[in-house]
Amino acid sequence: MKLRTSRYYLKQGINNITRNASLSFASIVSIAAALFVLGAILSVVFNLNHIVRGIESKMEVTLFLESGATLEEISNIEKTINSWNGIVYVDFISRHDALAAWKIELGDQGRLLEGYTHENNPLPDYFIVRTGKPEYVDGIVSNAQTLESVEKVSYSKHVVEFIERLAGLLRFAGIVLVVMLLFISTIIMSNTIRATVFSRKKEIGIMKYIGATDWFIRWPFIVEGLMLGLMGALLSAVLVLGAYYILYYYSHGMLLQEFNIDFLSLLGMAEIAYPLLAVFISLGASIGIAASALSLKKHLRV
Amino acid sequence: MIQFRNVSKIYENGLKALQNATFTIAGGEFVFIIGASGAGKSTVVKLLLKETDQTDGVIMVNNKELVNVDDKRIPFYRRQFGVVFQDFRLLPDRTAYENISFAMEIFESSTKEIRRRVPSILAMVGLAERAHAYPSDMSGGEQQRVALARALVNNPSILIADEPTGNLDSYTSQEIIKVMNHINRRGTTVIVATHAKDIVNSMQKRVITLSKGKIISDLDRSGYYNEA
Numbered sequence: 001m002k003l004r005t006s007r008y009y010l011k012q013g014i015n016n017i018t019r020n021a022s023l024s025f026a027s028i029v030s031i032a033a034a035l036f037v038l039g040a041i042l043s044v045v046f047n048l049n050h051i052v053r054g055i056e057s058k059m060e061v062t063l064f065l066e067s068g069a070t071l072e073e074i075s076n077i078e079k080t081i082n083s084w085n086g087i088v089y090v091d092f093i094s095r096h097d098a099l100a101a102w103k104i105e106l107g108d109q110g111r112l113l114e115g116y117t118h119e120n121n122p123l124p125d126y127f128i129v130r131t132g133k134p135e136y137v138d139g140i141v142s143n144a145q146t147l148e149s150v151e152k153v154s155y156s157k158h159v160v161e162f163i164e165r166l167a168g169l170l171r172f173a174g175i176v177l178v179v180m181l182l183f184i185s186t187i188i189m190s191n192t193i194r195a196t197v198f199s200r201k202k203e204i205g206i207m208k209y210i211g212a213t214d215w216f217i218r219w220p221f222i223v224e225g226l227m228l229g230l231m232g233a234l235l236s237a238v239l240v241l242g243a244y245y246i247l248y249y250y251s252h253g254m255l256l257q258e259f260n261i262d263f264l265s266l267l268g269m270a271e272i273a274y275p276l277l278a279v280f281i282s283l284g285a286s287i288g289i290a291a292s293a294l295s296l297k298k299h300l301r302v
Numbered sequence: 303m304i305q306f307r308n309v310s311k312i313y314e315n316g317l318k319a320l321q322n323a324t325f326t327i328a329g330g331e332f333v334f335i336i337g338a339s340g341a342g343k344s345t346v347v348k349l350l351l352k353e354t355d356q357t358d359g360v361i362m363v364n365n366k367e368l369v370n371v372d373d374k375r376i377p378f379y380r381r382q383f384g385v386v387f388q389d390f391r392l393l394p395d396r397t398a399y400e401n402i403s404f405a406m407e408i409f410e411s412s413t414k415e416i417r418r419r420v421p422s423i424l425a426m427v428g429l430a431e432r433a434h435a436y437p438s439d440m441s442g443g444e445q446q447r448v449a450l451a452r453a454l455v456n457n458p459s460i461l462i463a464d465e466p467t468g469n470l471d472s473y474t475s476q477e478i479i480k481v482m483n484h485i486n487r488r489g490t491t492v493i494v495a496t497h498a499k500d501i502v503n504s505m506q507k508r509v510i511t512l513s514k515g516k517i518i519s520d521l522d523r524s525g526y527y528n529e530a
Binding site for chain 1: 351377378379380381383385391393404405407408409410412413452456
């Protein structure tokens with residue numbers, strides 16, 4: 001294909017869009033809407049996966065001790081823990097350290113804990129145990145539960161399972177919804193292109209008499225579909241990423257301040273923007289091409 | 303150059319548009335195909351452009367049998383023809399210049415070639431001044447001259463005109479035919495399907511007369527219009 005001819009296709013494709021401005025706008029909006037929903041779902045799913053990865057990578061079990069455990073008991077427990085399989089790290093945090101750390105974390109609001117001292121400290125002593133591989137976690141938990149003076153064992157499995165179930169559900173509902181929306185926008189778009197094919201029917205007839213090949217006639221419509229798809233992708237990217245930006249800077253701070261759970265922090269803008277843009281552009285472009293192929297197949301026989 | 307041997311065309315509705323037609327047109331000829339409407343003139347044009355296929359017989363163009371031109375090659379087959387219609391078939395949203403350059407774009411001509419060729423062909427049909435006029439601002443004669451320029455811009459070896467003067471007054475018709483004659487003298491084969499008696503009689507060219515799908519006369523050179 002000569003450069004000159006591709007310029008011609010591009011120009012004609014743009015003409016098609018502007019000539020049918022209101023229909024073109026409708027298809028751009030419908031694609032953008034479908035991709036927006038997809039983008040919203042993907043952002044949530046990506047973040048849930050990110051959270052799961054964060055929790056799993058810690059592979060951490062916390063053993064809370066009964067109050068009043070003696071130093072000897074504590075050192076025995078530590079020895080026992082170290083004899084288990086897969087232990088890479090054991091740390092004992094005394095109730096006094098825990099209270100002090102909490103006060104520091106609360107910062108200005110540390111005053112709230114001023115009433116608590118060594119004597120009436122409400123916090124328990126605890127061990128933090130880390131393992132190198134997630135499969136050791138179950139063994140550690142069941143061992144820990146048999147230990148005397150261990151009151152409660154807490155680990156992330158339930159949270160992980162819950163989040164994974166949530167992500168799976170979202171993914172499934174999302175796929176169904178998005179497939180429906182994409183189907184609808186393909187139909188709307190192929191109608192738009194069909195309208196331009198009809199408005200150019202006479203022109204197509206003349207082109208055929210002059211000796212235009214089918215591809216020469218088709219290309220401008222494919223360009224039209226491609227550009228409508230890409231514009232829809234761009235519009236939805238601006239909307240989704242804009243919304244994400246606002247949410248990110250709002251909730252990022254809020255989560256840190258309220259819960260101080262760092263692994264819950266959201267994926268950054270760049271981490272979310274690149275995969276979303278890739279998905280939007282490839283989906284937008286393929287819907288555009290599919291829609292024009294659909295209408296050309298039906299209506300280009302002159 | 304063009305050969306019809308016992309060509310018949312029967313449409314699906316049973317209409318016998320052409321029956322057993324045989325004629326040969328040599329390169330460089332100027333031929334009128336005449337007859338009342340429905341006599342089969344347009345069918346000849348449609349068969350030549352391979353818009354439809356004959357039911358029976360053989361059509362050869364430049365030593366190639368038309369039935370052997372497969373669908374994908376039709377656009378390239380058509381490029382040896384320039385075609386002019388009664389209703390001009392210009393694109394209303396483009397100027398005279400653009401209507402002509404459009405035909406060159408289909409041939410994937412270079413921009414340089416287009417800029418050189420379009421003004422000269424506009425001058426040839428006497429429309430150099432009207433290059434930027436739109437069809438709606440032009441008279442019928444001017445529009446047909448644009449259509450003629452469009453048909454000729456890619457240097458076809460055969461010019462086919464289907465009732466080219468049907469929508470024009472007699473003075474304008476003569477002007478159009480003069481341009482065609484001029485083209486013919488430069489070597490292009492010209493085939494004009496028409497029922498315009500004055501023009502046929504004034505030109506003294508070969509005349510093939512059709513009636514109800516049959517060739518009833520084929521008068522060489524000094525032909526005249528005889529519908530009987």
